[in-house]
Amino acid sequence: MKQLSSAQIRQMFLDFFKSKGHMVEPSASLVPVNDPSLLWINSGVATMKKYFDGSVVPENPRIANAQKSIRTNDIENVGKTARHHTMFEMLGNFSIGDYFKTEAIHWAWEFLTSPEWIDFDPEKLYVTVYPEDAEAKRIWLEEVGLPKGHVVEVADNFWDLGVGPSGPDSEIFYDRGESFNDLAEDDPENYPGGENERYLEIWNLVFSEFNHKPDNTYEPLPHQNIDTGMGLERMVSIIQDAPTNFETDLFLPIIEKTEQLSGKKYGSDKTLDISFKVIADHIRSLAFAIGDGALPSNEGRGYVLRRLLRRAVMHGKKLGINEAFLYQLVPIVGKIMVSFYPEVQQQSEFIQKVVRTEEERFHETINEGLTMLNDVLAELKADNKSTLDGKVIFKLYDTFGFPVELTEEVAEDEGLKVDHEGFEVEMQAQKERARAARTTETSMGVQTALLGEIKVKSEFVGYDQLEVESKLSIIIQNDAVIEQTSPGTAQLIFAKTPFYAEMGGQVADHGVITDTSGEIVATVIDVQKAPNGQPLHKVEVAKPLTTGENYFLQVDAARRNKILKNHTATHLLHKALKEVLGDHANQAGSLVAPKHLRFDFTHFGQVTPDELKNMEKIVNQRIWEAIPVVTIETDIDTAKNMGAMALFGEKYGHDVRVVNIGDWSIELCGGTHVINTEDIGLFKIVSESGIGAGVRRIEALTGQEAYEAFRQEEERLLEIAQIVKSPQIKEVVSKTEQLQQQLRELQKENDQLATKLANQQAGDIFKDIKEINGTTIITAQVTVKDMNQLRQIADQWKQKAASDVLVLGTAQGEKVNLLAAMSPAALDKGLKAGDLIKAIAPKVGGGGGGRPDMAQAGGKNPAGLNDALSEALNWLS
Template identity: 65%
Template sequence: MKQLSSAQIRQMFLDFFKSKGHDVEPSASLIPVDDPTLLWINSGVATLKKYFDGTVIPKNPRITNAQKSIRTNDIENVGKTARHLTFFEMLGNFSVGDYFKEQAIPWAWEFLTSPDWLAMDPAKLYVTVYPKDTEAKRIWHEVVGLPEDHIVPVDDNFWDIGEGPSGPDSEIFYDRGQSFNNVAEGNPENYPGGENERYLEVWNIVFSELNHLPDGRFVEQPHKNIDTGMGLERLVAIVQNTKTNFETDLFMPIIRHTEELSAGRKYGASAKDDVAFKIIADHARTVTFAIGDGALPSNEGRGYVLRRLIRRAVLNGQKLGIEHDFLYELVPVVADIMHSYYPEIAKNQAFIQKVIRGEEARFRETLAGGVTLLNQTIADLQANGETEIPGATAFKLFDTFGFPVEMTQEYANDNGMSVDMTGYEAEMTKQRERARAARGDEQSMGSQNKLLMDIKTPSQFVGYDDLDVKDAKLLDIITPAGTVAKLDHGTAQLLFDRTPFYAEMGGQVADHGEIRQADGTVVATVSDVQHAPNGQNLHTVTIQAPLAVNATYWLSVEPIRRKKVSQNHTATHLLDSALRQVLGEHTHQAGSLVEPDYLRFDFTNFGQVTPEELRQVEQIVNEQIWRALPITWREMPIDEAKKLGAIAMFGDKYGDIVRVVTIGDFNQEFDGGTHPHNTSALGLFKITSETGIGAGVRRVEAVTSKEAYEYLTKQEDTLSATAHTLKLDQLDAVPHKVAQLQADLKAAQKTVEGLQAKLASQAASGIFDQVETAGQYSLIAQAVSVAGMNELRQLADQWHDKGSSDILVLATAVGDKANLLVAVAPAAVKAGVKAGDLIKAIAPQVGGGGGGRPDMAQAGGKNPAGIPAALAAAKETVAGL
C-alpha cells in the first residue's frame, strides 16, 4: 500500500472520479440551507438531496465531493473507540440517473486496489451485500473477481430514511489482522459488519433504486442513483497503518500541541489520559469548522451542541492538568492540518479563536457556579440523611453547567453518595423529545417527480431586459394528472420557449403578471414562478380562457411589483456590504427574503448589534443611494469572477459561467436576481427592526423608497401625537419632557416608598408585642395591613433588629391575593427550624405555594380569606416542632 498524507488521499480520491467524468462539488457549509430536517450537514449526500429527489437536474449527472460533516448522536463514544468522531470528512461519488452498479462497484475496487491509486491488498478486502441483491453479489464475484468467502450477506444492508429514495447497499471492509481482534474467537460479532475493531468499514455504496411511498410501499424509482460514502479519517488510518483514527496526521499535531499545554502528560502513557487527548483533538476540529461556517455557542439547537463540545473539551483539559483557557490555541494547528483543502479556516482564524476563548472563559465561571450548587446539594441531602442525588439535579448540572454525569457521580462517590441515574435518563429522554419536536415532521428527502424530471425542453429567461414578450410559444401544460394539449379553466403549470417572468431564487420572490392573447385579452394570471428540475421557469397560473400547446401568447410582468422587488434586492446587496464594514468580515449572509414591500436579511454575528452600529449601517447604505451609483451586470467564467473579488451569496450553487452584479465601486457579487440601473432608484433605506432568530444569527428587516417614506411618516405622526399629549409645540422637545416626567415619577415613587415604610413601622409598633409561646419557641403570627411583600420584608428586617421572637409569621391581603412571610432567628435555624418548611406547610391555606432560605421564606396565594387559617396552621406547626 502506498504511503500517503491525508491531503494526498483526499485529492487522489477526487482526481480518480474526475478521471471518470465526475464534476468536483466543493464542500458545502456545515450549516444546512433550507433543510429543517438537519441540525448539521452529516453526510456527503445531505447537500445533494435536490438532485436525488429530482427537484433539480444537475448539469453533470456524475458528481464527487469531500464533504465536511458533523454527527453528535454518539458523542459519548468519542475517544473510547477507534472510529467515533463528531467531525469527519465524507468522500463520495454520486450518479444521478446515470451509471449504476455495473460501474460503481468496479470503480470502487479499482480505486482501492489499483497500483495507480491506493494499491491495497485485495486479500484484505471484504464486502457485505443485501441478501436479496443478487446483482451486486454477481458483480463483486464475477466482474471484480472477489472470492465468495469475502462476500457476506447482511440483512441490515438496506438504506431507507422514510419517504423518498431508498435501496440496498454494499459495504467494503478492510481486515486489519488478528492483532485487532477485540472479541473472543467464535464470537458472532467477529466478522465484517460486526461490532469489532478488526474489520474496519471503508466504503458504503448505496444503490438508490426504489421510492419509499407515504403508504409504506416500495416501488421502482424512475431514475436510479448511486450514493457512496467513505470516511476520510478511517481511510487514512488504514493507509497510514495506525491503531485508531487519532494516530494519523489529521489528529496527531493537535494531540502533540495539547501535550505541550498539559502538566507533563504524554499521549500513550495512560489509557485514561489518552481518552482526554482524543476528545480534545476531535472537539477542537469540530468547533473550529462549525464556528468557521457561522455557528455560535448558545443554549439552543446547533449552538447548544457547540457549547457542549467546548465545555467537554475544557473538562478533559482539566483532567490533563490544563487549568487555563487552551482550546482556542489549537485552532491554528487545525488550520495548518486542513489548509490544502480548507484555506478559509486560516482566513477566519482570529474570529474563531475569539469565539472559543470567550466561551471557555464563560464556562470556567459557570463551572465554579456548578461546583457551588453541587456542594450545596450534597450538604442539604446529607443534612436530611439522604444519600442519593436526584436525577433532575444531575441533569441540571449537565444541561446548565456542562457537568458530565460521570463528574457528578465522582463527586457523589467522594461523599459516600450515589446518583439517581434512572431519573437522569428520564430527563435526558425528555430533552431528546423536545429536540425532535423542534425539528418538526418534515421528510428528509421527497420522492422523484418523473413527469417534471423528463421535461427537458429548453426555455429562455429574457426578463432582465424585457417585461413583455408578445410571441412566447406555449410548450407544455402540466396538471396534477399529467400534461395536456389544451386546458379551458382551472390551475396549471405552464412552460414557454421564452419568458420575462423571474422564477423565485436567492431570496427574491417570483414575478406576478398576466398571459394574454395577441389582441390583449387576458387568458391566465401568473401567481408564482419556480424552477423546474431541468432549470426552466415554470409558471403557476389560473386559467380564465382556453390555452393550447404550440400557440403563442403575450407574457406581461406586473411592472410595479418587479420594480419594487428589484429595488429591495439591490438594498440587500448594499446592506450585506455595510454589515461587513461595520461588524467585521466574519459576518456573512444566513438567508434573505426580498418582497415588494420590505426586505429581510439574516446574518451571522457574535452578540447583539448596537443601535449605534445599526445607525452606522443605515448611514452607509443611504450614502450609496445618494451617490447614484450605476448598477451593471455581465456574465463571465467563474474563475474570472473570483479573481475580481466578487462575493458568492449564501447557499447558492454556481456553474462555470456566472452573472456578476456590480454596484459602482461599493459592491460586487455573484447574483442572478433583478436590479434597477442606478442606486438612486431606491430613494431611501430605513431599518425597521433588528432581532435575534437563533444561535448567532441576527435578522434585519428594512424598507426602501415609498415604504421607507411611509414608515418615517408614521413614526413622525406617533411623535407628534406624543408632543400634543405633553402640550409641546416642538417635536425635538419631547425627549427632554419625557426625561423630566420620568425624574418626577421616580421622586414620587421614592416619597411613596418612604410613606409606606413609615406605615409599616407604625404597624409594627403593636405587632412585635404580640409574642406567644408555641411548643419550645416564641412566635409572632399576625395579619397586617400593608401594601405587599416588600413591606412584609421591611417588617421582618425590623423584627430581626429587635430580636422580638424566635419565629415571625406575617400575612397581608392585597386585593384578591394573599402574601405570607416567615422569618426564623439564627438560634432557631441552628436548632433545625427552616422557614422554607414552615411556609410550605401554611401556604396551601391561601391557595398558593412558596419557598426560600432556612432563615427567610415567602409565599403567595389567591385566597386571602384563608389568612386566619394559615396563621393558625403556623402556630400548630411550630408547636409540633
C-alpha cells in the same frame, strides 16, 4: 502501499473521479439549507437529495465530493473506540441515472488497487454483497477477478430508509492483519462484515434501484442511481498504519498541542488517552460548525455544540487543565484542514472568540454544578440512602454539562451507587422532545418523472424587459402535460419570459398573460424553477391557452420596481453589517418582497441601537451618493478574484452574475436590481431581533414604504405633543423631561409618606407580642405597598430586637406578600424562616423561601391572609 497525507488522499479521490467525467461539488455547510428534516449534514449523500428526488436536475449526472459531516447519536463512544467521531469526512461518487453497478465496482477497485492511485494489495481486500444481488456478485468474481473467499454474502447489505429510494449495497473491507485480531478464530463475528478490529470497512457502494412504497412493496425506480461513501479517517488510518484514527495527521497535531497545555503525555495512560481523543474530536466539530454559522445555545444545533464544548472542557479538567484552553486548538484545526476547507483558518479569530466565551461561562457553571452535586450527596448520606437518583444525574448532565461518568466518579468516591435506569428514562424523554422539535419529513423522496423529463429551453429576459411576446411550450394540469388549459390553475413554460422565478430570497414576479388581441387569458400568481431550470409559471386561467401559440407576458411593473429597491438595499445592508459588526456577520437567509426586506445574519451577541443607527446611516449615504449598480456575467473564478461575496446556501455554476455597487459591495447574485442606488430613495430599519442561536434578523423598508413609516412616526409624535401639551414637536423632549421630573418628585414624596405610615404601623405592631413555648412572636397584617416596605419594617424590628420571631403580611388588590424573620435567639433554637414561610404560604395560594434568618413569599388569595398569620402561631407551637 504509498505513504500519503490526509490532504493527498482526499485530493487523489476527487482527481480520480474527475478523470472519470465527474463534476466535483464543494463541501456544503454543516448547517442544512432548506432541509428541516436534518439537524446537521450527516453524510455525503445528504447534500445530493435534491438530485436523487428529482427536484433539481444536475448539470452533470456524475458527481463526486468530499463532505464534512456531523453525527452525535453515539457521542458517548467517542474516545473509547478506534473510529467513533462526531465530525468526519465522507468521500463519495454519485450517479444520477447514468452509470450503475459495473462502473461503480470497477472504478472502486481501480482506485484502491492501481499503482497510479492508492495501490492497496488486492490480497488485503474483501467485499460483501447482498445475497439476492447476483449481478454485483458476478461482477466482483468474474469481471474484477476476486477469489470466492474474498466475496461474502451478508443479509444486512440492503440500504433502506423505510420509504423512498433503496437497494442492495456492496461494502469493501481492508484486512489489517492478524496483529489486529481481537476475536477468537472461531468467533462468528470474525469475518469481513462482522464486528471486529481486523477487517475494516472503508467503502460502501449503494446501488439504488428500487422505490420502497408506503405499503411495504418495492418497485423499480425510473432511474438507477449510485451513491457511495468512503470514510476519509479510516482510509488515512490504514495508509498511515495508525492503530486508530486518532494517531493520524488529522488528529495528532491537536493531541500534541493538548499535551503542551496539560503537561500530560498521550499514550501513557489509557484513561487519560480517552480525554485526549474526546478533546481532539470535539474541537474539530466545534470549529467547523461555528465556522458554518451555528453557535452554542440551549436548543437544537446550539445545544449539540454546547454539549460538545462542555464534554471537552470536563475532559480537559481530567488532564489537569482548569482554565479556558479549547480556543487555543482552533488554529491547529484550521492548519490541518486548510488545503480543502480554508474557512476555519479564515474565520479563526471569530471561532476562537465564540469558543473562549463559552468556555469561560462554563467554568463559572461547573462550580455551581459541583456545589449542587455535593449538597445532594450530603443529603443522601444524611438520610442513609445509597443511590443517586437518575433525575439528578440528568439535571447535572443537561443543565451543567456534566458527563455521566464524572457524576459517577464523584458519587462512587462517596460510596454511593447511581441510578442508570432513571437517567436513561430522562435521556430518552429528551431525545423525544428533540425529535418532535424537528419537521418529520422523509430523508429522501422518490423521483418525480414528469417535471424532470421536461427538457425544453426557456430563457429569462426579465433583467431589462418587463413585457415580451413568447411561444407557450408546455402546459401542465393535474400532473399531466396537455395541449390546452381548462379552468383552474395551471403550470406553464414559455420559450422566453420576463417573469423572475423565486430564488435567492427574491420573491417571484406577478403579472398577466394576454393573447394577441390584448385580452387577459391568465394571471401569473407564482413562478418557481423547474428541475431543469426553466421558469415554471403558476397561473389562474381566465381563457383557454394552447401550446405552440404566442402570448404577451406582462410583469406587474410597479411591484417589480419595489422588489428592485429592496434587493439592492439588501446588498447595501449586507456590506454595512460587515463594516459595523465585523466580517463574521454573514447572511443566513433573506426575503426580498415588494413591501419590505428581511435580512438574517450570524452574529454572536446583541446589536446595539448605535450599531443599527450606524448601519442605516451607511446605507442611506450610499443611496444619496447615486452610485451606478453594474451587473456583469463572468466565470466563477473571475468573480471570486473581483472579491465577490457568495450568498448563503446558493449553489453557483461556472457562469455567474456579479452585482457591483461602486466596488464597495460586490456579490454573486442572479436577482434583479435598480440601475442606480438613488433609485432606492430612502432606507429605514424597522426592527432587529434574535431568531435563533447566533442568528439575528433585520427588517427594513425602502422608498414609499420607508416614507410612510416616517410619516407614521411623525403622526405619533404629534399625538404625544398634544398629550404633553407641547405646542411643537421639537419641544416634546423637553416637555416630557419636565413631566418625568415632576413624577419623580411626586414618587419621592409618596415613598416618604409610605415610610412614615409604615413606621407608625411598626410602632403599634411591636407592642402586640405573643409568647409560645418560651419564644416571643409578632404577627401582623400591615398596609404597605410592596415587599420592600415589609423589609423596612423587619429592619426596624431587628434593630429594636422586638421579639424572637416576626411574621408580616400585606395585600394589594389580588396580590399578597408575606415575610418571616428570625432573631439570633430563634436561630439558636433551630427555627428557620424558610421553614416557617413554606408552612404558611399555601394559605394565600402561594409559595416562597429564603435564608434561615429571613424568607418571603407571594400569593394570590388575599382572603387567606388572616389564616396564614394564625398558621404561623400554630407552626411555632
